[in-house]
Amino acid sequence: MTRKVCAFVVLTFLALCDSGWSQASMSRMQELDQNIKMVYEQLSNDPKTMNQQLAILYFNKGVVAYEDLQSTSKAMAYVRKAISFDPQMHQAYEFLGDLQYLSQQMKQARASYLRAYQINRDPRLKQKMGQLKKEFTVEKDMKKYGSSRFIIRYANGDRDYEGYQIRQILDEAYRKVGRDFQFYPTNKITVLLYGKENYTQFKHGLQWSAGVYDGKIRLSEDATKSVQDLRALAYHEYTHALVQSLVGYAVPTWLHEGLAENQEAKIQKPDLSLLQQAKVQGQLIPVETLLRVSPGQLGSNAAIALYYQQSYSIIHYLTKKYGWSKVRKILLSMKSGKGFEQAMFDVLRLTPKTLEKKWVGSL
Numbered sequence: 001m002t003r004k005v006c007a008f009v010v011l012t013f014l015a016l017c018d019s020g021w022s023q024a025s026m027s028r029m030q031e032l033d034q035n036i037k038m039v040y041e042q043l044s045n046d047p048k049t050m051n052q053q054l055a056i057l058y059f060n061k062g063v064v065a066y067e068d069l070q071s072t073s074k075a076m077a078y079v080r081k082a083i084s085f086d087p088q089m090h091q092a093y094e095f096l097g098d099l100q101y102l103s104q105q106m107k108q109a110r111a112s113y114l115r116a117y118q119i120n121r122d123p124r125l126k127q128k129m130g131q132l133k134k135e136f137t138v139e140k141d142m143k144k145y146g147s148s149r150f151i152i153r154y155a156n157g158d159r160d161y162e163g164y165q166i167r168q169i170l171d172e173a174y175r176k177v178g179r180d181f182q183f184y185p186t187n188k189i190t191v192l193l194y195g196k197e198n199y200t201q202f203k204h205g206l207q208w209s210a211g212v213y214d215g216k217i218r219l220s221e222d223a224t225k226s227v228q229d230l231r232a233l234a235y236h237e238y239t240h241a242l243v244q245s246l247v248g249y250a251v252p253t254w255l256h257e258g259l260a261e262n263q264e265a266k267i268q269k270p271d272l273s274l275l276q277q278a279k280v281q282g283q284l285i286p287v288e289t290l291l292r293v294s295p296g297q298l299g300s301n302a303a304i305a306l307y308y309q310q311s312y313s314i315i316h317y318l319t320k321k322y323g324w325s326k327v328r329k330i331l332l333s334m335k336s337g338k339g340f341e342q343a344m345f346d347v348l349r350l351t352p353k354t355l356e357k358k359w360v361g362s363l
C-alpha cells in the first residue's frame with residue numbers, strides 16, 4: 001500500500017534578531033530589558049541614536065516574545081513600540097506583517113507589508129504580498145471556526161466534515177501529542193483545510209504531500225478518504241507545528257518527520273514494507289547519511305518513502321527504549337543551540353554509529 005506522506009517546509013518569517021544571546025543565567029528578555037535601561041541612561045543627550053537603539057531592542061523583544069514566550073499578542077505590542085521609536089524601521093513592519101499573516105489578519109498584514117515595501121523596496125516583500133493575495137482570494141470563501149487554540153478555515157468540498165469535527169480532532173491532537181512532548185503551544189495555530197484545486201496552490205510543489213506545515217497547517221481534504229485519515233494527517237502536521245514551537249527552526253527534516261510519523265502512528269499503523277525489504281537486502285540508508293540529507297536529495301519516490309520509514313523507525317526505537325522524556329531532553333538541548341548528534345550524545349551517550357547498531361539490532 002502506498003501512503004501519502006506529509007511535508008514540512010521551513011519558511012523564515014522573522015526578519016532579524018541580531019547579537020549573540022550569551023548569558024545562560026539571564027533570560028533573553030531580561031538581557032534586553034537591561035539594555036533598554038542602559039540606552040536610556042547613556043544616550044539621553046542624543047535622542048536620535050537613542051530612539052534607533054530602542055527600536056532595535058523592542059523589535060528583539062518582539063522576536064523573543066514570539067519565540068520564547070509563545071505570545072503573538074505581546075510580540076505585536078513590542079513591534080508596534082519599536083515602530084513608535086523608529087517609524088522608518090521596515091523590518092518591524094515586515095515582522096508585524098508576518099505575525100498578522102500567521103494569525104489570519106490578512107488585511108492588516110497586507111497594510112504592514114505595504115508600509116515595509118514603501119520604505120524598503122525588497123522583492124521579498126512583493127513575494128509576501130503576492131502570497132497573501134493568493135491566500136486571501138481562496139480564504140474569503142472559507143468557513144471560519146473558532147477555537148481557543150486554533151484558527152480554523154475550511155472550504156466545504158465533496159466531503160462534509162462538520163467544523164466541530166475538525167475542531168475536535170485538533171483539540172485531541174493538542175492534548176495527546178502535547179502529552180508526549182510535555183509541551184502545549186500557547187500561540188494560536190492556523191489550520192486550513194482545502195478542497196482539491198486550492199490545495200495544489202499551497203503545497204510548495206511537493207507532489208506527494210497530503211498536508212504541509214509552513215507556519216500554518218494546510219491540509220488537503222482530497223487526500224483524506226475518511227475522518228480517520230484526516231485525524232492521522234492532523235496529528236502529523238500538528239506535531240510539526242509543536243516541534244517548531246518547542247525547538248525553533250534548527251530541527252533536521254528526518255527528525256521532524258520521524259517525530260510526526262510517530263504521532264501519526266497513534267491513529268494509523270505505519271507502512272514499513274520498504275524498511276523491512278531494505279533490511280533484508282542490506283539496503284538501509286546509513287544513519288549518518290539519513291541524519292544529513294533532505295528527502296529532496298534522494299531522487300526517487302521509493303527512496304523518499306524509505307527515508308520516512310527509517311525516520312519513523314529510529315524515533316520509534318528511541319522512544320520505546322529510552323522514553324519520550326529523553327527525546328524531549330534532546331530537543332530542549334537543540335533549542336539551546338546544540339546539533340542533534342551532540343544533543344543525542346549528551347543525553348544518551350550514543351553516536352550515529354552506535355545508534356545504528358542498536359537500532360538495526362532491534363528490527
Ligand SMILES: [Zn+2]
Binds near residue numbers: 006007236
Ligand atoms: Zn511531515
